[in-house]
Amino acid sequence: MKFSKILMILGLFLFQLNFAQEKADVVLSKALNEAKAKNKNVLLIFHASWCKWCHVMEKNMNLSETKPIFDKKFVTAYLDVQEMKEKKNLENPGGQELMNKYKGENAGLPFWLVLNPKGEVLADSFDSKGDNLGCPSTVDEVNIFTAKLEKSSRMNKKELETIQKVFTKKN
Numbered sequence: 001m002k003f004s005k006i007l008m009i010l011g012l013f014l015f016q017l018n019f020a021q022e023k024a025d026v027v028l029s030k031a032l033n034e035a036k037a038k039n040k041n042v043l044l045i046f047h048a049s050w051c052k053w054c055h056v057m058e059k060n061m062n063l064s065e066t067k068p069i070f071d072k073k074f075v076t077a078y079l080d081v082q083e084m085k086e087k088k089n090l091e092n093p094g095g096q097e098l099m100n101k102y103k104g105e106n107a108g109l110p111f112w113l114v115l116n117p118k119g120e121v122l123a124d125s126f127d128s129k130g131d132n133l134g135c136p137s138t139v140d141e142v143n144i145f146t147a148k149l150e151k152s153s154r155m156n157k158k159e160l161e162t163i164q165k166v167f168t169k170k171n
Helices: 002-019 024-038 052-061 067-073 085-090 095-101 139-153 157-167
Strands: 041-047 074-080 111-115 121-124
Touching (some): 024 074, 041 052, 074 095, 111 139
Antiparallel strands (some): 041 111, 111 121
16 A cells, blocks of 8 residues: 555656656756757747737748748757746746846847857847837848848858848738
8 A cells, every 4th residue: 555655656756757848057058068069059038828929930940941941050959938927837947047147137028039059149039229029020030130140150142131031010
């Protein structure tokens, strides 16, 4: 009887572990190691399940015309932050603290950074006024975004034009 209780408790513990999100520092460390091995930079994106613009950004990055560009230049890592009460379990522990470290606590979502394999910031999602670009969609926002991508990843003109075309909101 005692042994079956221990097994049941152990089983529940392992079941819970299965649903826990990976810690933010582990996600980042894995991305940085992969970036170093593949001679790429890391595109670190803070997002949430409720965030419409986060979904738009992810969709735009994963289209058949843009995915190969982002995959060629970056190791992309996502951290879940700022979830609603019923979805707090989706958050990566330490994700909000990491976002705060990069001055993103009041930025809104999505918030993104380009890091070199050493973890140094090459670009962030702030424009020159300190506003978060989030998922860029206007001509001006997309121009700032592509300038940051060009500077941090040496994208060529054709790659940048493709990203510009996809991200610019159609009116």
